[in-house]
Amino acid sequence: MQNYTIGLMSGTSLDGADGVLVDFSDPQLKVVATATELFSNSFRAELLALNTPAHNELHRAALAGNQLAAVYAQVVHTLVTQAAAQGIAPAQIQAVGAHGQTVRHQPQRTSQDAAGAGYTLQLNNPALLAELTGLDVVADFRSRDVAAGGQGAPLVPAFHQRVFGRADATVTVLNLGGIANLSVLPHQGGSPVLGFDCGPGNALMDAWCQQHTGQPFDAGGAWAASGQPIAALLASLLHEPYFSQPIPKSTGRDLFSPAWLAEKLAPFAAARAEDIQNTLTEFTASACATGVKSYGNESKELIVCGGGAFNHHLLQRLQARLPFLRVSTSDLHGLPPLQVEATAFAWLARQMLARQAGNLPGVT
Incomplete structure (x- = not known):
């Protein structure tokens, strides 16, 4: 019997919604349809604004x-049409x-009574x-874990183990x-x-690129590569x-x-925009590489997924900081970078239906 589940993902990059239809009937899962809907500029701006307190926000x-x-x-309609x-x-x-x-x-507990539990929204x-x-919908994946005292994030490591884990070697996966x-x-x-979350991925780089070039992201990291890092x-x-x-x-x-970044940039008002972009890219590479060195130094390979997998300059900086392993992208391991997270949420939905755990307490 064939088992199909749809997974949808719209992440902190705020660029749009990705969807996949996944066939779980065999041990080797198979993505049989994909779809993407981009967010309008106005909707993206509204989502970004709602990340901070604002008038009439409810x-x-x-x-x-x-x-x-x-x-x-x-997205679901497109997937269903492809499936038909x-x-x-x-x-x-x-x-x-x-x-x-x-x-x-905000998963951190503020007191020991129920009212002091953390939350995620x-x-x-x-x-x-x-x-x-x-169709049936499975949602609100993080809240139960936070209610139990967990972080509620990241949720993808169990899925990464299912897809990218190896019996003969330790592997790290960077989304x-x-x-x-x-x-x-x-x-x-x-x-x-x-x-665990290493820190910023594309968010700060994308915001700076949008502000100074009008482009939503630094394609291939070319703009960052034209600058120089600012050590201070x-x-x-x-x-x-x-x-x-x-x-x-x-x-x-x-x-x-953006407010955190503006405070950090205040002493560097005279710096060239491309040098700041270079430094923000180096910042992401450094934070991620430190995470690998601290917890995955036995790894032989770093598999990169997500939109940042297409930032060639960032991947080069990761490889330079992690010479003891091979940096590759997830498409070389059977799942294209932009399909990994949506597929993960298809798997998480399926886990829910089967009353199986989706998170790992050691992670969250």
């Missing part, structure tokens, strides 16, 4: 959740895994998505979305799987206390925000 957040559900529904062309009926699709758009992530309207698609997260996958019989700025960026915190840990735009 009403605006509800409307944004509705709009996101409409975008998700369009392959003889796959909607009734064969078990569920849609829809993560939503994270706008607050993703904009979404799963009920509307179910109504628009006629370079808006925020970068690392999975350390020990060889068979090794220590438990580890995973890099040191200031890396001085952020988050980097010295032990794992498990997670972060997001709550910390690494």
